Amino acid sequence: MPLWKVYHPAGAYTPEDKQAFAETMTEIYARFMPRFYVNVLFHEVDENTLYFGGKSRNNFVRITMAHIARDFSSEEGSRRFIDAVNKLIAPWVKDRGFDWEFHIDETPFDLWSIQGFYPPREGTPDEARWIAENKPSPRTHD
Template sequence: MPLWKIYHPVNAFSDVDKKGIAQAITSVYQNFMPRFYVGVTFQEVSESNIYIGGEPHSEFIRISIDHIARTFQSVDLKITFFNRINTLLEPWIESRGYDWEMHVDETPFDLWTIQGHFPPQEGTPDERRWMEENRASARTHA
């Protein structure tokens, strides 16, 4: 799964913005994994609760991304991913004048379950079924 945690100033994003951001993020992954793997959480942070360099920073957005379903296989893929994300988020973040930072953590695939099921391996019939049904279910293949 990719789980995105977006820490942002209070009222930085409307509900429409949040849905647009979540849909845009999901579009990055939907061609090679089930859409329901993608989680996006928004956490408002009040002005007195975000400090950068020891000073309050009311116009800062921090994005933390956990990747489990897939990991980057090369430096080129990492660069491509970050460039795509920077472009994708630009209308909501950079163009609105926010400073921002993000990182990706990669967790081993075998340390993850979803709805109590161990996810199928990439490219397997079970994964294709999960993509088509957009939900987790018992695996039918090893």
């Protein structure tokens, strides 16, 4: 499951912006995993509550991503993804004059569940069913 947390200045995004941003983030994953895996949380940061090097920053967007369903097997793969994310988020950060930063944490696949189900492995019939149905269900294959 990708979990995105977007920390942004108060009032930076309308509800419509957040919806479009979340849909765009989901699309980067939807080609190879169930859409419902993608969780996005927006956190407004009040003025003078974000500091870098002891100095307040009021024009900054910080994004953290937790990847659980997949991991990067190579530096080349992670760089491709990072470049894609920078391009994807540009309309909501760069094009609006915000500075930004993001990082990705990877959690071992075996340390999560969804609604009490162990998620299926990549490329399995169970995963294909989860993608098609866009919801979790019991695994029928190991």
